[in-house]
Amino acid sequence: MxxxxxxxxxxxxxxxxxxxxxxxxxxxxxxxxxxxxxxxxxxxxxxxxxxxxxxxxxxxxxxxxxxxxxxxxxxxxxxxxxxxxxxxxxxxxxxxxxxxxxxxxxxxxxxxxxxxxxxxxxxxxxxxxxxxxxxxxxxxxxxxxxxxxxxxxNTRGWEHRGIEEPMTEAAVRGPRVGFNEILRSNTAQIRRSIRDPDLRIKTMKIGVRSQTDVAIVYLASIAKPEIVTEVEERLKKIKIDGLLESAYIQEYIEDSPGSIFPTIQVTERVDRVVAGLLEGKVAVLTDNTPFALIMPVTFWQLYYAAEDYYHRWPLAILLRLIRMIAFFFSLYLPALFIAFAVHNPELIPFNLAIKIAGTREGIPFPVFLEGLMMELAIEIIREASVRLPGPFGQTIGIVGGFGLGDAAVRAGLISPIMTIVVALTAISSFAAPSFGVAITMRLLRFPLMLVAQISGLYGLSIATIVLLIHLAGIRSFGVPYLSPLVPLNLSDLKDFLVVVPRWAMINRPLAYEPLQIDRGGIKAQTWWEALFKPPQRERKGGRRKDE
Amino acid sequence: MNSQSARSLSSRQVTLIIVGFTIGAGILTLPSAAAELMGASGWVWVLATGLLFTGAAWVAVKFAQQAPGETLVEYSQKLLGKPLGILYSLFFAAYFFSFLPVETRVLQELVNISLLPTAPTWFVSGSFIFVMAYGASRDIKQLAQVNELLIEIALLTGVFVVILAWQHFEPKNLMPFLAQDQLHLGNLKVGIGTAFAYAGFQSINLILPYIKQPQEAAKATLKALLTVVGVYTFFTISVIGVFGYKETMAIAWSGLELAKSVNLEAIILERLDLILLIAWLSAIYTTGLLTYYMAALTLSKIWRLPSHAPIVWAMAPLIYYLSTLLKNYFTWNEWSFYISLLTLAISFVFTPLLYLLSLLKKRGERSG
Structure with missing residues (x-):
């Protein structure tokens, strides 16, 4: 035959x-x-x-x-x-x-x-x-x-997890869908949110052995082409055998690999990626992981939650302010307490100083050591509760937090005020919507406490300046990390501490240099102009700018 | 060097660089010097000299704009010939450098008398010089951003504290206006000494090549100088208005005394002077950072080095050594008096002369 x-x-x-x-x-x-x-x-x-x-x-x-x-x-x-x-x-x-x-x-x-x-x-x-x-x-x-x-x-088809609510970024209001481990299903979810022919999804294979599919997603008529090509170039340079998680990519392509500050945003929320794309950012999706990467990103953005935009603006402003205060607390609170208690008790009101001194009486450790022990205990409890299965995790939190803290105070090892400070700090660090930046703050807290013990407020100011110099030097794909605060960008301040109403967000953030600046809303040059032109009045004209 | 020579500074950043450079150690002693010179009307001295320096700054910008793509180092060599030009640039570098020991020493003194009474001097000076060097070894873009934030915080906090102190303000302390018996303008040493507080705009001759729109540099510089004059005048009026001129003359650190006088029940912090001190620490830091950078940049340009960072670190031990030589208030006053002399010479003699020379040369080129 x-x-x-x-x-x-x-x-x-x-x-x-x-x-x-x-x-x-x-x-x-x-x-x-x-x-x-x-x-x-x-x-x-x-x-x-x-x-x-x-x-x-x-x-x-x-x-x-x-x-x-x-x-x-x-x-x-x-x-x-x-x-x-x-x-x-x-x-x-x-x-x-x-x-x-x-x-x-x-x-x-x-x-x-x-x-x-x-x-x-x-x-x-x-x-x-x-x-x-x-x-x-x-x-x-x-x-x-x-x-x-x-x-x-194409006969692909395998067992996989369904679309579930994201575990790491829960929201009170907003879509309850997160990414899953299937790249195609993830890109489809983005496609479902943006029905725009300009939405580009380019896939490539990374990993000599794993041959993992990686997709670059962006809006071609908005994203700055230089950023897109830069992302592509950096992805192409990755030489690796296996790609298990997007963290591998993150480490390969981020701007300041030596810094402890993340310059790429990690999210498993679909709406977050979509919002980023509409601002002119580029997303990188990796097969086998629900965590997408968004770039470029500014430092402040790591403290914005997707939810900020789903609440009415007065509430959104309140949420932002609370989160900024939480950021400050999670970084500085124990250090400031140590600085005041050790070096400058004259700075706090007399009655409070007396109270603090009174509760500290008989405590056998210096303030720094006391704080360090408590912080370490909290970190260990946190780590343990993450590793333990669900219900046990909560038990650990209660037993560890309540039990240990209370016993330590009763035994006279720790002052109650230090317990308050440490607990407040721990709670504050949970308020960060991005896991990556919360870890950064946890890491920075310890050296700051040491500096405060050695040199008080002077040392803290000097350390802050060093931190600031470091942050001012970071770029995320060409975008200054501290933007829009420095260099000051008035237009982008509409979405900073204050969140203006949606209809006043006429421009995309200029920091990412989008090809198309206006969001296709009402006609106004700046957001403060738009604030005085509420949408109802504008609609009488009946014409949108892009028509 | 490419990233450095790119034009990246906005006009706003230029304004803030000059403000950050100018406001530093000088502001704390300015009111007492002014009170010594003109009594209750001391603020008139501050305002008048301030406006004079604004004029000088305008000349400096005009001179710098003759060659928008070059720093003073290159342009002075073209104007004066190579040896003289290099000599003048070295003089400029030394001028910038001379600020550093004074700023370090003043800061160390203030930190030691208020924030950290027990800390050894080597620790305070050493850590401050280290942080200055860390910042100064970066490029101008990064420096401008750091300076932007710090000087804004410092100014806002400072003005806020001073306004709080106005609860003790008494207008009669500012009267009589220009009384003959209070004028001691003959006190040359004190008069010249106030020039120290106005040094800073000379830096425009070095940073012009890094500005996005060099044609707007003049406006930015004038804005900066007017801000400085406004802040100084406001501060002097406040201090003399609260304490009266006789007491002001006797106070070494008038700003701190002013903040100490504030009583606020509602605020969680008992003493505002330390808050002011921290704000002012950032102001003195920006001065130190910028002078440090300018001195290192000038030297690196003279020697055509690819980076200024090695010079920055090489300077650090020297700054520390010099700061230890400034034993007390009187020695560093002496030192700042010489810096004032240099400031006057550069602002009112050298720069105008060079400007004239460049104009003549241009005219010569045009007719020839």
């Missing part, structure tokens, strides 16, 4: 063969050969040693029976699709006797794709490397005897 099929080689086939050899020498190949047996041997050699790789042989009833082979990985595919739309379609297809399918071998694969397969996404591939990657990603390769091209059918 096989012999019959072999025909004398045409000159065009010889030419093709030559081209293939040339390409192989250039390191692009190896490529598939027209002989099915050779291809199968090659594939078996490459991936056939694992039991989950299935090789399914069958015959197609064309004008002559043609041998074919399906290769796929069990568990990564949808069985129904392979059974019904590939196997069933191919084996039951009956060609007309006059139609000489087998005569033009080169076109055979193409014709099978066009006339027989009832699969929506099929492509032709002749490079073995690509074919193997496709098989390992859950696609099915169809090899037909006599054809030097494999048909790659």
């Amino acid at each position: 096989k012999k019959k099929f072999r025909q004398p080689r045409l000159p065009s086939a010889l030419k093709k063969e030559k081209e293939r050899r040339q390409k192989e020498q250039q390191g692009e190949g190896p490529f598939l050969k027209p002989e099915l047996e050779a291809n199968i041997t090659y594939l078996r050699e490459a991936i056939g040693h694992s039991n989950d790789v299935i090789f399914r042989e069958f015959y197609m009833k064309l004008d002559q029976p043609v041998r074919a082979m399906l290769v796929f990985v069990d568990g990564l595919i949808t069985k129904e699709v392979i059974n019904e739309y590939i196997l069933h379609a191919l084996t039951t297809f009956e060609a007309d006797a006059e139609d000489k399918w087998t005569r033009e071998r080169e076109k055979l694969a193409e014709r099978v794709k066009d006339h027989i397969l009832t699969i929506n996404e099929v492509s032709l591939q002749s490079d073995f490397g690509q074919v193997i990657t496709a098989i390992l990603s859950g696609e099915t390769a169809l090899l037909i005897d006599g054809s030097d091209q494999a048909l790659i059918c």
Whole structure:
């Protein structure tokens, strides 16, 4: 049967063969050969040693029976699709006797794709490397005897977690959907929120061994092209064997790798990514993780919650202010307390100073050590409650927090005021909406406490200046980290400590230099002008700016 | 060097750089000097000299704008010839450098008398010089941002505290206006000494190549000088108005005394003088940071070094050594008197002369 099929080689086939050899020498190949047996041997050699790789042989009833082979990985595919739309379609297809399918071998694969397969996404591939990657990603390769091209059918489908409410960024108001571990489902969620032809989703594979899909998402008519190309360039430079989480990418592409401040925002909220895209940012989504990366980002933005924009603006302003105070507390409160208690008790009102001194009487440790021990205890409790399964975690929090604190105070080891300070600090650090920046503040708190013990308020001011110099030097993809405060940007202050009403947010943040500045709202140059033109009055004119 | 030579400073940042440079150690002693010179009308002296310096600043900007793409180091060599130009640049660097020991020493003194009575002097001076060097080794863009934030905080806090102190303000302390028996304008040493408080706008000759719109530099500089004059005058009026001129003359740190006089029941902090001190610490820091940067930048330009950072760190021990030489109030007053002399010479003699020279040269080029 096989012999019959072999025909004398045409000159065009010889030419093709030559081209293939040339390409192989250039390191692009190896490529598939027209002989099915050779291809199968090659594939078996490459991936056939694992039991989950299935090789399914069958015959197609064309004008002559043609041998074919399906290769796929069990568990990564949808069985129904392979059974019904590939196997069933191919084996039951009956060609007309006059139609000489087998005569033009080169076109055979193409014709099978066009006339027989009832699969929506099929492509032709002749490079073995690509074919193997496709098989390992859950696609099915169809090899037909006599054809030097494999048909790659999209049959992906595997067990996965559904769309759930994000665990790390809960919100009172706002959509309750978060990303999951499937890249396609994540990009689809973004697509569902922005039905704009300018929404670009570019995927690439990173990781020599893991071949993880990574998608760059941006709005082409808004995002600054330099930022997009910069992100792409940096992604292309990543040399790694396996990519397990977007944190790997983050470490490779962030601007100040030595700094403890994150220059890339991490989120699992869909709305957050969408809001970022609308501001002209670029998002990077990674397969197998719900955590998306948003860049560029400013320091303050790490303290904004997605929810800020879903509440009415007076409430949003209050939330922002509270969070800024929490930021200040989580960084400075223990240090300030130490500085006042050790070096400058004359700064606090007399009665309060007396109270503090009174509660500290008989405490066997210096203030710094007392604070350090309590902070360490809190950190350990926090870490332990994260590791323990749900209900136990809360128990640990209560036993550790209440029990330890109360016992330590009763035993006279710790002053009650220090307990208040440490508890307030811990609670404040939970108020940070971004996990990354909360850790940064926790880390910075300890050196500041030490500085306060050694040199009081003077040391704290000096340390703050050092911190400020460091922060002023950080850029996130070209955007100053402390923007819009320094360099001062009046237009961007509309979304800083104060959140102006949505209709007054006429411009996108200028810090990211978007291609299109106005959000397509009412006509006004600045947000304070817009504040005096409420939307109702404007609508009478009946025209939007972009119309 | 590319990132450095890019034009990145906005006019606002230029204004704040000059304000940050100018307001520093000088402000604390200015009211007492003014009271010594003109009695109850001391603020007139501050205002008048301030306006004079504003004029000088205008000349300095005009001179700088003759060559918007070059710093003083390059342009002076073109004007005066290489040896003289280098000599003048070195003189300029030394001028900027001379501020540093004084600022360090004044800061250390104030920290030691108020915030940290027990800390050894080497610790306070050393840590301050280290932080200055850390900042000064960065590029101008970063410096401008740090300066922007610090000087704004310092000014706002300062003005806030001074306004609180107005509860003790008595208008009669400012009377009589320009009484003959209170005028001691012949006291040259004190008069010249006040120039120390106005030094700073000379830096425009160095930073012009880094400004986004050099044509707006004149406006930015004038704004800065007027801000400084406004703050100084307001401060002097407040101090003399609260304490009366006789007491003002006797007070070494008038600002701190002013803040100490404030009583606020509602505020959680008992003493406002320390708050003012911390605000003023950032003002003195910006002065130190900018003079440090300018001195190192000038030297690095003279020697055509790729970066100014090594010079910054090399200068640090020298600054520490010099600051220890300033033993007490009188020695550093002496030192700041010489800086004042230099300030006067640069502002009213050298810069105008160079400006004239550059004008003549341009005219010569045009006719020739």
